[in-house]
Amino acid sequence: MRVTLRSYSATLSWSYDPDVRVDVTPHGAAACSIALRVGDRWYDLMAFNDREPQWTTIANIAGVIPRGGLLPRSRGLEIARTAATDGPEALRTAHSWRPVPSWVADRGEYLVRDIAEALLDQAGDEFMTIAGHADRTSHPPAGVQRLAYLLGFHNEAMSSGLGSALTETPAESWGEAINACDDLGLTDVAGLLRRLDPGEPDLGLTTGMDSEYIQLTMVGGWHGDDAIRTALRRRVEQTPPEYGIHETPPPPPTARYDELLPRGSGAFLQSLAELTET
Numbered sequence: 001m002r003v004t005l006r007s008y009s010a011t012l013s014w015s016y017d018p019d020v021r022v023d024v025t026p027h028g029a030a031a032c033s034i035a036l037r038v039g040d041r042w043y044d045l046m047a048f049n050d051r052e053p054q055w056t057t058i059a060n061i062a063g064v065i066p067r068g069g070l071l072p073r074s075r076g077l078e079i080a081r082t083a084a085t086d087g088p089e090a091l092r093t094a095h096s097w098r099p100v101p102s103w104v105a106d107r108g109e110y111l112v113r114d115i116a117e118a119l120l121d122q123a124g125d126e127f128m129t130i131a132g133h134a135d136r137t138s139h140p141p142a143g144v145q146r147l148a149y150l151l152g153f154h155n156e157a158m159s160s161g162l163g164s165a166l167t168e169t170p171a172e173s174w175g176e177a178i179n180a181c182d183d184l185g186l187t188d189v190a191g192l193l194r195r196l197d198p199g200e201p202d203l204g205l206t207t208g209m210d211s212e213y214i215q216l217t218m219v220g221g222w223h224g225d226d227a228i229r230t231a232l233r234r235r236v237e238q239t240p241p242e243y244g245i246h247e248t249p250p251p252p253p254t255a256r257y258d259e260l261l262p263r264g265s266g267a268f269l270q271s272l273a274e275l276t277e278t
Helices: 073-084 088-094 115-131 142-160 162-167 171-184 187-194 209-220 227-237 265-274
Strands: 001-005 008-011 020-027 029-039 041-045 053-058 061-066 097-101
Touching: 001 061, 001 265, 008 073, 008 265, 020 053, 020 073, 020 088, 020 265, 029 073, 029 088, 041 061, 061 115, 073 088, 097 209, 115 142, 115 227, 142 162, 142 171, 142 209, 162 209, 171 187, 171 227, 187 209, 209 227
Parallel strands: none
Antiparallel strands: 001 008, 008 020, 020 029, 029 041, 041 097, 053 061
């Protein structure tokens, strides 16, 4: 077994079973979780059958895991030691596993368990398909497709200004971005965009509007979260099928964000690293 230390977790892998991967992730000061990937599917190890979503933080992104998936770190280390001795198949059969929600996004080094962030990942992939005029084998949910147009425009506006977004965004995409703002309840942002016409771009009109756009989109409802993510969480809770969602987490907690962060994880991760075969 090989253990790879990452910034926020440790990954267990086996050369003779490359389709299997196990991530051990610390939470808070004393807990951890274990996630199993088989092929392209992820599963949470369930210490007990409690599926109530519990907010935590992974890779500095808040998100939810089932409460039954939180283990004492000592128990997580014990399970990892057994996996090092007995192999992945024994690990799979010795414990209960629950599929992670379908909306969870895999960023390679960690799972994105914040529903807004995960949907923005999907929308980003969809925007690249739209922008590249690539052939598609399937269509995303309507909400994700609308979000893709908004995300493409928003990223251009934030990186290069409204003037660049006005000239670089096709008129049809501009209209879809406005529709997405209406859909999310971002009426002030939609109103600002309707003052501009990509068909006859007036760059002079955008002068001074950048600060207004930033103020409208960067004000959020939870610890600096931007307005788009805040509105997206609210909209998904209201109409989850529009985004292909069948299992929605609770709203973010009112407690301080810092209370969700893992603490004192260095020694725990190092203990896992020592399990690597020599």
